[in-house]
Amino acid sequence: AQSVTQLGSHVSVSEGALVLLRCNYSSSVPPYLFWYVQYPNQGLQLLLKYTTGATLVKGINGFEAEFKKSETSFHLTKPSAHMSDAAEYFCAVKDDYKLSFGAGTTVTVRA
């Protein structure tokens, strides 16, 4: 079964600093990978997806992720954190209909 592992349950960054959230996947076939964000008391919003093609994927709100097959990674970055980026972030892998999530990373942004 395909799975993802998020490294670091909590990340704290200063406003304007780089945001880096780590995700590694386990898959015997090319994976379909996603990053979602969840704000308090809300559902999940899709940030970006990797299916095939370009390995550097740009998403909404200035986020991007790079698919690295050699490292089995799909890390999420944003060059400059904003206070509004404080939320829970989930990496996910899709196998047929099943979307399976990592444990999540809570991002806090310091003023």
Added chain:
Amino acid sequence: DTEVTQTPKHLVMGMTNKKSLKCEQHMGHRAMYWYKQKAKKPPELMFVYSYEKLSINESVPSRFSPECPNSSLLNLHLHALQPEDSALYLCASSQVGQGSPLHFGNGTRLTVT
């Protein structure tokens, strides 16, 4: 604004009650999903419907009964729930296809007393 609408936003029910959660989407998606999310945890898949037919049941207890009346609607019928069933219930939809992302509603916050 989310394109998947869930009602109600909040629900409190006793263990002997019968209630239903509703989900609606108008994006033309033919796959619909129910997820359960406990506090500080990732969502866990419960059910998947594809073309209005149940295709995945993740060994969910029978006190949860899904229904897909048409391609736009998804219901989750609840009966004789336990306090540990209190959680955020998320509905999602997607196009049919391996790489198609799921679009989530804002969820129903369920409390079982």
